[in-house]
Amino acid sequence: MKLLFDQNLSPRLVQRLTDLYTDTSHVSLVGLDRSTDLAVWDYARANDFCIVTNDADFNDLSVIQGFPPKVVWLRLGNCTTTDVEQVLRRGHAQITAFADDLSVGTLELT
Numbered sequence: 001m002k003l004l005f006d007q008n009l010s011p012r013l014v015q016r017l018t019d020l021y022t023d024t025s026h027v028s029l030v031g032l033d034r035s036t037d038l039a040v041w042d043y044a045r046a047n048d049f050c051i052v053t054n055d056a057d058f059n060d061l062s063v064i065q066g067f068p069p070k071v072v073w074l075r076l077g078n079c080t081t082t083d084v085e086q087v088l089r090r091g092h093a094q095i096t097a098f099a100d101d102l103s104v105g106t107l108e109l110t
Contacts, residue, residue, distance in 0.1 A: 001099050003072070004049035006040065006058070007033055010081040017085060020092050025049070037061060044069035050099060052088070059106050067105030070098065075110045 002023040005013050011026040018024060027033050032040050037057045044051050050070045051058050058071045072095060074084060088095070091109050098107040 002049045003052050004044050006053035008054045012081055017088055062105040071106045073106055073108045075108050
């Protein structure tokens, strides 16, 4: 599964989670760190990424634009990069199943 971390998440997550989520990237690593949400959306769609974010905007785009790309929406509030890493590790099976489910575009993780 290919995850694309939004600007609001640390780029360090790419290296920290490479054992579970191969081909993972961050918007800053693909030149989208100053881009609009729609530009990130289009990139994720064109390159078969699932967007991971703390931001409701991508969920809104999913409702308006449809999917793909899929969105993993982290509903964690203020937290550390380690907290995000732990949630994504614990949710690996759920995220994998979500990626294969053609009927849903957003997965909320708390």
